[in-house]
Amino acid sequence: MRVLIAMQKKPQALIALTLSVLACAASAQSITPEGLRAECAAKHQPQLDAKGQAANEYRFVYYKGQYRGEPQAGQALACAEAQYAAYLDTQDPARVLSAYPTAAGRPSVSK
Secondary structure, X not given: OHHHHXXXXXXXXXXXXXXXXXXXXXHHHOOOHHHHHHHHHXXXXXXXXXXXXXXXXXXXXXXXXXXXXXXXXXXXXXXXXXXXXXXXXXXOHHHHHHHOOOOOOOOOOOO
């Protein structure tokens, strides 16, 4: 009740509060699960030596037994599910919560 009375007396405070809420909502909407997956893929790119690779040689990348794909120039390989779950555990909880508000579909590390 006191907050409402103070807000009525100071319209600048109400405007500042409204703008801060809108700014938080706008920044939260920009984070998506696809964006977090892209960040994970960029962080965990496999390092392959180019010396031993012939022009007609195929390379397939595995992470802890899970097939990740074939590296191609200009394209990042997707993170494996366990790798992505471990990446989410290292990120800011507010960013992860904005991408997965109900935690539905968020991968978790099995213990």
